[in-house]
Amino acid sequence: MIISKEVFGKTADGISVDLYTLTNANGVKTRITNYGGIVVSLEVADREGKIDDVVLGYNSLAEYIKDSPYFGAVVGRCGNRIAKGRFTLDGVEYKLAVNNGENHLHGGLKGFDKVVWEAEEVETPEGVGLKLSYLSKDGEEGYPGNLRCVVTYTLTNDNELKINYEAETDKATPINLTHHSYFNLAGEGNGDILGHELMLNADSYTPVDEGLIPTGEIKSVKDSPIDFTEPAAIGSRISQVEGGYDHNYVLNRDNEDLLSLAARVYEQGSGRVMEVYTTEPGVQFYSGNFLDGSLAGKSGEAYGKHYGFCLETQHFPDSPNKANFPSVILNPGEKYSHITVYKFATR
Ligand code: GLA
Numbered sequence: 001m002i003i004s005k006e007v008f009g010k011t012a013d014g015i016s017v018d019l020y021t022l023t024n025a026n027g028v029k030t031r032i033t034n035y036g037g038i039v040v041s042l043e044v045a046d047r048e049g050k051i052d053d054v055v056l057g058y059n060s061l062a063e064y065i066k067d068s069p070y071f072g073a074v075v076g077r078c079g080n081r082i083a084k085g086r087f088t089l090d091g092v093e094y095k096l097a098v099n100n101g102e103n104h105l106h107g108g109l110k111g112f113d114k115v116v117w118e119a120e121e122v123e124t125p126e127g128v129g130l131k132l133s134y135l136s137k138d139g140e141e142g143y144p145g146n147l148r149c150v151v152t153y154t155l156t157n158d159n160e161l162k163i164n165y166e167a168e169t170d171k172a173t174p175i176n177l178t179h180h181s182y183f184n185l186a187g188e189g190n191g192d193i194l195g196h197e198l199m200l201n202a203d204s205y206t207p208v209d210e211g212l213i214p215t216g217e218i219k220s221v222k223d224s225p226i227d228f229t230e231p232a233a234i235g236s237r238i239s240q241v242e243g244g245y246d247h248n249y250v251l252n253r254d255n256e257d258l259l260s261l262a263a264r265v266y267e268q269g270s271g272r273v274m275e276v277y278t279t280e281p282g283v284q285f286y287s288g289n290f291l292d293g294s295l296a297g298k299s300g301e302a303y304g305k306h307y308g309f310c311l312e313t314q315h316f317p318d319s320p321n322k323a324n325f326p327s328v329i330l331n332p333g334e335k336y337s338h339i340t341v342y343k344f345a346t347r
Pocket residue numbers: 069070080105212246284286290310312
């Protein structure tokens with residue numbers, strides 16, 4: 001197990017940013033930067049032992065700063081959309097930054113994906129890690145309270161990328177942290193993900209309106225192209241889903257506090273399997289619908305439509321405005337704590 005560090009570049013305001021390389025006992029390797037907590041690469045073996053980088057991204061910090069659709073980043077203070085960027089908490093109406101039509105998306109104009117985190121290398125019996133800390137100040141992007149966040153990535157010797165999210169606040173605030181890697185189990189830049197076989201452990205989802213804001217309904221996936229309770233190729237019914245998949249699934253869970261299986265993805269050509277476990281009640285399955293070939297990634301290949309997919313574990317979108325959804329409010333004195341694991345194997 002090894003961790004090494006190099007300079008990745010500088011932000012526009014001259015802050016130096018690093019790139020950490022974590023290698024586990026089996027040679028699985030990931031590179032993570034403290035700019036946005038971005039997972040820049042993740043190298044895992046296929047069934048023959050051939051290594052590929054299975055996440056989309058860039059080679060340089062400048063490219064991430066210039067234009068990135070949240071490649072590999074930590075997303076916060078609230079992932080996904082909050083309708084019209086407004087919510088009321090304890091009788092006070094808050095107005096958040098609006099950056100997606102009339103709505104707030106992924107934390108606003110300068111979300112957690114665009115800030116520099118403090119980094120500390122950690123070694124635990126289960127693997128090597130990087131502990132990232134960030135203080136989001138009271139009023140940042142419109143959110144109330146000073147929020148201290150710690151996100152720890154651990155590359156375990158069981159070939160898992162494990163993410164621990166922790167936070168504390170001094171005023172009640174919504175919080176909904178997630179991770180935005182775009183995966184391609186055949187290797188980044190290596191075509192689209194429509195042939196990947198997906199299973200989602202979810203019997204229902206939260207339907208949305210034209211602005212992708214949940215209507216509040218929790219609807220069964222049964223008899224619809226949204227249903228992935230049985231493994232199916234991502235592309236098998238995608239033409240029946242307007243715009244492609246960009247849906248929040250309500251996960252089937254036995255125990256609210258423990259990690260449970262959210263998803264399993266299999267790519268036949270390489271034999272790679274990725275399983276996702278989480279303590280969160282939901283997962284956003286996004287099939288890379290907005291990738292349009294205008295961004296070229298690490299291998300120089302243009303990332304076309306559906307060249308990667310995201311499984312963003314989360315509380316449901318627009319929760320601050322939906323009383324029937326599990327609450328995203330963190331109060332002073334409480335500890336926010338969630339875990340998500342992306343586990344790799346071959347078949
Ligand atoms: C999430 C959203 C999508 C899109 C992507 C990033 O998955 O739900 O609509 O914003 O992030 O482009």
